[in-house]
Amino acid sequence: MVRNRATLKDVARRAGVSYQTVSKLLNRQIRLSEETERRIWKAIEELGYTPHYNARSLRAQRSFTIGYSWPPSPPDETNPILDQFLQSMFVAAEARGYFLLMFPYHYQVDKQLAAYAELIDAGRVDGFILSSVEYNDPRIRYLQDRKFPFVAFGRSNPDWRFPCIDVDGGRGLYDVTQHLITLGHRRIAVLAWPEESRVGNNRLEGYLTALSEVGIPVDHALILRGEGRLDFGYHATHHLLSLPLPQRPTAVVALNDYMAIGAMQAAQERGLRVGEDLAISGFDDIPLARYLTPPLTSIRQPIWEIGQQVIQHLIDIIETGVPPEPRCLLVPPTLIVRASTAPNAKASALSNSPSAKEVVNR
Amino acid sequence: MVRNRATLKDVARRAGVSYQTVSKLLNRQIRLSEETERRIWKAIEELGYTPHYNARSLRAQRSFTIGYSWPPSPPDETNPILDQFLQSMFVAAEARGYFLLMFPYHYQVDKQLAAYAELIDAGRVDGFILSSVEYNDPRIRYLQDRKFPFVAFGRSNPDWRFPCIDVDGGRGLYDVTQHLITLGHRRIAVLAWPEESRVGNNRLEGYLTALSEVGIPVDHALILRGEGRLDFGYHATHHLLSLPLPQRPTAVVALNDYMAIGAMQAAQERGLRVGEDLAISGFDDIPLARYLTPPLTSIRQPIWEIGQQVIQHLIDIIETGVPPEPRCLLVPPTLIVRASTAPNAKASALSNSPSAKEVVNR
Numbered sequence: 001m002v003r004n005r006a007t008l009k010d011v012a013r014r015a016g017v018s019y020q021t022v023s024k025l026l027n028r029q030i031r032l033s034e035e036t037e038r039r040i041w042k043a044i045e046e047l048g049y050t051p052h053y054n055a056r057s058l059r060a061q062r063s064f065t066i067g068y069s070w071p072p073s074p075p076d077e078t079n080p081i082l083d084q085f086l087q088s089m090f091v092a093a094e095a096r097g098y099f100l101l102m103f104p105y106h107y108q109v110d111k112q113l114a115a116y117a118e119l120i121d122a123g124r125v126d127g128f129i130l131s132s133v134e135y136n137d138p139r140i141r142y143l144q145d146r147k148f149p150f151v152a153f154g155r156s157n158p159d160w161r162f163p164c165i166d167v168d169g170g171r172g173l174y175d176v177t178q179h180l181i182t183l184g185h186r187r188i189a190v191l192a193w194p195e196e197s198r199v200g201n202n203r204l205e206g207y208l209t210a211l212s213e214v215g216i217p218v219d220h221a222l223i224l225r226g227e228g229r230l231d232f233g234y235h236a237t238h239h240l241l242s243l244p245l246p247q248r249p250t251a252v253v254a255l256n257d258y259m260a261i262g263a264m265q266a267a268q269e270r271g272l273r274v275g276e277d278l279a280i281s282g283f284d285d286i287p288l289a290r291y292l293t294p295p296l297t298s299i300r301q302p303i304w305e306i307g308q309q310v311i312q313h314l315i316d317i318i319e320t321g322v323p324p325e326p327r328c329l330l331v332p333p334t335l336i337v338r339a340s341t342a343p344n345a346k347a348s349a350l351s352n353s354p355s356a357k358e359v360v361n362r
Numbered sequence: 363m364v365r366n367r368a369t370l371k372d373v374a375r376r377a378g379v380s381y382q383t384v385s386k387l388l389n390r391q392i393r394l395s396e397e398t399e400r401r402i403w404k405a406i407e408e409l410g411y412t413p414h415y416n417a418r419s420l421r422a423q424r425s426f427t428i429g430y431s432w433p434p435s436p437p438d439e440t441n442p443i444l445d446q447f448l449q450s451m452f453v454a455a456e457a458r459g460y461f462l463l464m465f466p467y468h469y470q471v472d473k474q475l476a477a478y479a480e481l482i483d484a485g486r487v488d489g490f491i492l493s494s495v496e497y498n499d500p501r502i503r504y505l506q507d508r509k510f511p512f513v514a515f516g517r518s519n520p521d522w523r524f525p526c527i528d529v530d531g532g533r534g535l536y537d538v539t540q541h542l543i544t545l546g547h548r549r550i551a552v553l554a555w556p557e558e559s560r561v562g563n564n565r566l567e568g569y570l571t572a573l574s575e576v577g578i579p580v581d582h583a584l585i586l587r588g589e590g591r592l593d594f595g596y597h598a599t600h601h602l603l604s605l606p607l608p609q610r611p612t613a614v615v616a617l618n619d620y621m622a623i624g625a626m627q628a629a630q631e632r633g634l635r636v637g638e639d640l641a642i643s644g645f646d647d648i649p650l651a652r653y654l655t656p657p658l659t660s661i662r663q664p665i666w667e668i669g670q671q672v673i674q675h676l677i678d679i680i681e682t683g684v685p686p687e688p689r690c691l692l693v694p695p696t697l698i699v700r701a702s703t704a705p706n707a708k709a710s711a712l713s714n715s716p717s718a719k720e721v722v723n724r
Binding site: 101235 | 402427434435437438439440442444445446448449456461462463464465466482486508592595623624627630648649650652654
């Protein structure tokens, strides 16, 4: 259980060697007989000796610490993946003797880079995890210039090469669009993000691919872009539902669940039955998605796995100096079909009971 | 902007003094003329010299790091306050030159304490923030035994004295119960937590006080305890609504929003209009509360302020060795009245528009 802290002297005494011998062994400055070395390691283990972090760290020229910073969620939303992502990362880090250091996210580029520079210069971290990565992300440029280890959760410019892991959001949108086409939908609207959103464009591509594969022409009146907030989904859907009947969509795919919830409210205000008169899907599979009326079809990201992998990759880079291959890993998300798109899933989901059966594709 | 790292030698060269002089000044081992000292500080500033963290840290015998660990949210819920609490804490910490170190939460007591012990023994942190504090919390005992600085977000045993900041959850429940009594309700049910929940009991007290103040006898059939999950709220409310009419409640106050959402679903399944036939309130004011149909009356915790204060108090303790007075600070939450309890708030809230007016008491 909890131990009082043992010192180097205690270890030396128990192993029957001098203080200097133990110290030199731990600093790899000496070769000892196999027998002596074994005795020292045994004493270290039995006493539960932990080298003082600062001393260990000065020796190793490492801090055994990983820096992470992320943009705060807007005041009226909750970041649906944050807790799981953090927990997954620091569980993975602990298993390899590392900890995560958090620091504030600055939107101003020079302040942002200064925060990274300070942590590097002060020797406080051995590497960084980046998320919310965008096109021309200045953090990637800066860390590559300084040759400082990092792994990104997310891609950036297509021609940039850096270690990253990302959810294949395009695959998710492809899957849900194909699902709607299979159900007979031809006029499928999409609630997308602004054109400068890298994540938004990756997702949108999947929608476009699914349409073109079956020869449905793209109708730009059905692609609405805005901030990924509930109120945008609400107003955009009111707009879509006031289009002349031949142009009006029969399905709306949203790039996140908040927009989908806004879309559901707009549809319900107009007296439409979601899932029957208008199909609606989201992305993220927030905990409430399954409890909505009707339960919301959504796309789930494998966040736990991603948290584990970004840390494993980063520590590998820190400890070996070699970037992982493939440099960038794309992980497929999972389509969760519920009654908001699939009337046939309705019977099992309509009860709103938490055990409502889910149809999981892939 | 971003600088290349300046060394002590660069500082010495620019200030026209020896390396040793700068080093001794920074270690407070020397007194120099005002003029020389000013020249050195000017050089440090102009070069943007950052003493290497490990060196600074060994000198100061401090790590300038605060440890924090919290229990992960259940898989089908999102921790509604986590992001804001973390952001607030590391913004406050950065302002005073500290960072936050995250580590996994272990449910097994000896593993849990071992994690705290290791961080202390390795000299990696100067103090801890605790949250999810319960009765007889072993972390508090352990840290007090070791005389190691910490501040808790939350109270524990009434007779334990330790630095803490807590939301006055009892006050929140008192306010919402009184609000319902004012509206004419006499049979008010409460969806509570298990008896061993310290937070749950603090909140429940407020409900009991509000009833006793106006002489409404407590009906134990209306106090239901369970895990604070949506499905418990759902099943408990079905149970309450199947009581014989004279025993049936006209209002349900839940100790969190997830249980309140489950309660709303049960009421709606029975054809009741929430807010008119049955009043329902929650606690936490999760982002979706205002978007529910009808919008949910809830209680908002001042999380940003609490994050700032726990860090300020902890750093004060670390740097001065003196615990703050008052030892424990209680911060009142805010009652947000919406249509799920107040039919008169309905007109403005029924539109579901994100700008729905909120009636804010206190």
